[in-house]
Amino acid sequence: MSNTSPLIQIDNLSARIRNEDQTLFPLQGVSFSIERNVRMALVGESGSGKSLTASAILGMLPTGSQITDGTIIMNERNLALISEKEFQKIRGKEISIVFQNPKASLNPVRTVGSQIAEVLRVHERINQKQSHDKAIQLLESLGLPDPKKRARDYPHQYSGGMAQRAALAMAMACQPSLLIADEPTSGLDATLQQQVLDLLTQQVQHQKSSLLLITHDISVVGATCEQVAVMYGGRIMEVGPTELILRRPMNPYTEKLIESFSRSQDGKMTSIPGTVRPPTTELKGCPFADRCHMANKQCHTHLPELAPKGDRLIACINV
Amino acid sequence: MRILAYIGQRLVLLIVALLGVSIITFVVTRVLPGNPAYLIVGVQADYSTVAAVIEKLGLDKPIPEQYFLYMKQLFAGDLGSSWRTGNPVTYDLKSRWPATIELATIAMLLAISWAIPLGLVSALKKRSITDRLAKILSGLGVSIPEFWLATLLILVFFAIFHIAPAPIGRISRASPPDLITGMYLIDSILTGNMTALKASAKQIILPAVTLAFVIGAPLLRVTRAFMNEVLESQYIRSARAMGIPKQSLIFRHALPNVLLPVTTMIAVLYGYLLGGTVLVEYVFAWPGMGKYAIDSINSSDYAPVMAVVLLSALSYLIIYLLTDLLHFFIDPRTR
Incomplete structure (x- = not known):
């Protein structure tokens, strides 16, 4: 096994939740990888599927849900397929x-x-x-x-x-070689937030682990993570080096998300118009199309794939 | 040291509670219609005979004075006498209280042994056959009246299949063992009297099963509900995310947390049983406290009623105290 291969590689991961009265499609082709000894953030509004992605990596999807497609490769094993017993040896250890x-x-x-x-x-x-x-x-x-x-x-x-x-x-x-932190700073005041993030950083650096920081708050990502993946509607919208993405977001969703967390000159906060798309159907087009100011006809009918653009990957047909 | 202070505090509260119970019961029994004097002398007696009996019983004095006299007597260890049985109440209770304790304890143990495992398994395996069975049994248990179930069991096991003995009290076709504790099963074992042990065990099965089924239902529901809640808690999820194996998740992580509400429920149910289980005692002619209490109430026999109520209250309070002490050891948050 070469050391340049990513620690964990997620490819086209899809999951379904079957309740008594409806079927939900919370993950619809999630793809990203986490390199070794790297701190990566997974950001998105609540309901975007980030916590469920973490559950899938740990093999702890809630009852009624299952992985329907895709792979999670770690150390040459596909975590999407292994048994609960094998997972017990991975959880807490790897x-x-x-x-x-x-x-x-x-x-x-x-x-x-x-x-x-x-x-x-x-x-x-x-x-x-x-x-x-x-x-x-x-x-x-x-x-x-x-x-x-x-x-x-x-x-x-x-x-x-x-x-x-x-x-x-x-x-x-x-x-462990990967530490997931699921919203570790939500509900804490700013000083405590920074303490917790510093502690996490210090620990993963000390043990040469990777960190996957799951958060809805894109403003905490900059000082902590080297990589960021932006998630919406059960898909990855944009992935790349944090500095690049925070400074020059290209996906309209990333742009709006960053905007909503930065106060404008007069101290007002903006929010993204519209509401988060409920995952009740399988996607036909871009999940953000309904709320996007750049959306055209094609956006509603074509599912944008993640494609490289400079140092980043982006899923948007208009850029 | 904290625990000693705690026990001391609880014992003081226990005495206060018993005083309260004694006042309420005393006043209620005296205020209720029905004067024992008339029942004692019979309907044909003339007025002066009745008046003489009333005076002899002390019922002509004001209620506070009567209460004061009763308490004075009580602190001297005298529970008064029953005019109905003609015995001192302590003598009557000597056989009846152990009879109730014995039945209540066997019923409680039976209830624990079926309801708790079934409740745990049904929470662990939701929508399984066991889970459905648990739902049906607990549904029946809370809705079937115990006297009806008792009658049904007698019909099936005694009248039709002749497996169980006739419902005629604590022992049949054998003489009772030499009394030490007053509980036939224990006394038979202590004296090595196998005949009495067998005979009394046969007698206790049907009433104990009846009660165990009825009180097992709420116990099952509590066990199932709290196990569900604990299994969905964040700390169980966290422990699972750390790779803790399922067996340890259930027995070392979940179970100790479920024990708190379950032991509380057991205490409530056991306290209820110890107060006498009137209907079941009636159907099986079980000479326990419940039957004694009802017979005494019906004949305005004040002393036994007071004694039974005080004893029930005392058992309740002691069981609650023991449960709290148990929680003291299980739950670090109460320390």
């Missing part, structure tokens, strides 16, 4: 995740240390004592004061910031 609400991510009736230690014992050949010692070390390396005592504490005794560190310690315990 791919890990931290969620939005770290306190709710920890089991309330077990000590934080024992929860981290269990993850270590599941994936590594170490005994009870060693795993507990290592859990304390991990908490310490994440800057938790008095880690020995803190490991014996329960989640309700932790502050939000400490819980964030504990959840990250658990996720990084087995040195």
Whole structure:
């Protein structure tokens, strides 16, 4: 296996959710790859399919949903096809995740240390004592004061910031090659946001892992991620180096998304006209066509494919 | 140390609650129509005889004074006497309370052993056959009246198939074991009396099954609902995302969290059973507290009614205290 191949390559990934009364098509041909030792952001409005993409990578799609097409290649395996049992060995070991609400991510009736230690014992050949010692070390390396005592504490005794560190310690315990962070900064104030992003960056850099940062807030991407993928309507609209895309967005959707997060001179905030397209049907044309100021007839009838344009990939027939 | 302070505080509350219960029960029994004096002397007695009995029972005194006298007597360990049975209430309860405890405990254990596993499995395997079976059984359990189910079981297992013995109390075709605890099953085992053990076990099966089915239904529903909730929680999702195997997810991560609401439900149901299960005791001629209480109420027999209500309240309060202590150990948030 050559080291230049991407860590994980997602190709034409499609998923379907079957409820009692309707069928949804939340992912309709998602393609992007994450390189080794790179921090990448997956941005888009809520309902664009970004969290579901993360669930698919972890093999944890909600009940009633399934992958209908496409591949997720990691280390020469297709994660779209492997069994739950095989996935158990990958989760927490090769791919890990931290969620939005770290306190709710920890089991309330077990000590934080024992929860981290269990993850270590599941994936590594170490005994009870060693795993507990290592859990304390991990908490310490994440800057938790008095880690020995803190490991014996329960989640309700932790502050939000400490819980964030504990959840990250658990996720990084087995040195995964990919860490997914699902909206880790939503609901935090600006200073805390920056702390969390710094902590994530520091951890993945230290362990030479890749980061997939899932967020609706494109403004937090710039300082953290080298690559960005913009998602809408279950498809990738534009992928490329963060600096390039933030400074010179080419896809009209990316442009509008960036605009909606930057205040104009008079302090007003703009929003993208129209509402997010519900994924109730399979796409015939561009998912953004209904809201796009540049849309023409063809946009409604032709599904734009991701195509290279300079250093980036873009899915739009008008550029 | 915190736990000792907690227990102390709860014991004080327990006494206050019992005092409250005693006042309410005392006043209600006295205010309700029906004067035991008339029942004791019979309809033919003349006025002076009735008045004499009323005076002898102390019923001519104001209610607060009667209550005060009753409490004085109670603190001396005397629960009064029943005019209906002619015995001191303590003597009557000596056989009836263990009878109720025995039936309630067997029924509770049976209910736990069918309702909790079924509730867990139906939450783990939604829409499976087990899940559907659980729904049907819990639906029947909450809607079937227990006296009807008791009668049905007697009809099928005693009258038609002759598998079960006649519903005539705690033991038949054998003499009771030497009494130690008053619970026949335990006393038979303690004295090594296999004949009595077999005979009393046969008698207790049908009433216990009836109660276990009826109280198992809400227990199943609670178990199923909370297991569902926990399985969908963020911390179970997180643990799964860390590669924790399914077995550990269920037993080490989910189950301890489900134990809290389930033990609370068990406490509520057990407390209810210990208060006497009147209808089932009636159908099976089970000489327990429920039947004793109803018979006493019907004949305005004040002392036994007071005693039964106080004992039920006491069992409830003790069970709740024990449950809270159990939660103290299961749930770190209460510490």
